[in-house]
Amino acid sequence: MELQLALDLVNIPEAKQVVAEVAEYIDIVEIGTPVVINEGLHAVKAIKEAFPQLRVLADLKVMDAGGYEVMKASEAGADIITILGVSDDSTIKGAVAEAAKQGKQVMVDMINVKNIEERAREIDAMGVDYICVHSGYDHQAEGKNSFEELAAIKRVVQHAKTAVAGGIKLETLPEVIQANPDLVIVGGGITGQSDKKAAASRMQEMIKA
């Protein structure tokens, strides 16, 4: 099981500062959608250059032009790029083909997918690298989490790695670990703590135990 740090509410200098604090405890650093909106793919480039030992995920949440978007994010240094599970199959297939050409990986974010099991089965067959269940900020505000959806994709996914994101904190991490995803994605559960290093270290300890 691996740990991904999601950076959402920071600019590039702040992102570098946070990663420098916790780099030894994480496997992947995510340049979150709000950061990409504010800073562009420059943020991906800056973090990859500063921390070449870490895999960098560009959370573009691509909905169209999968091949083109994966190509641009790859050029900026992204190792993994997110595509939305609600996208057309052609978008996901285009992203997978381009990622293979570039030696990169595709994560499909299942946010707002209604028929989780059926869609996860279809997407798994398209050759994506990760399938991620995700309670986004708006769902978190309504008190939702993705634990049931994680169990659902674990039942049907045979090839892709499974991931879970959305409001995961130290207190909820044991329940997540019990469901055994391949990747746990944490944003505010680390970045919102006064001692980010301690939070990341404890989470890594629990995940690798």
Ligand SMILES: O=C([C@H](O)CO)[C@H](O)[C@H](O)COP(=O)(O)O
């Ligand atoms: O993808 C995310 C969200 O849609 C905002 O872009 C977050 O990175 C993801 O939810 C993880 O962050 P936390 O929910 O703060 O753990």
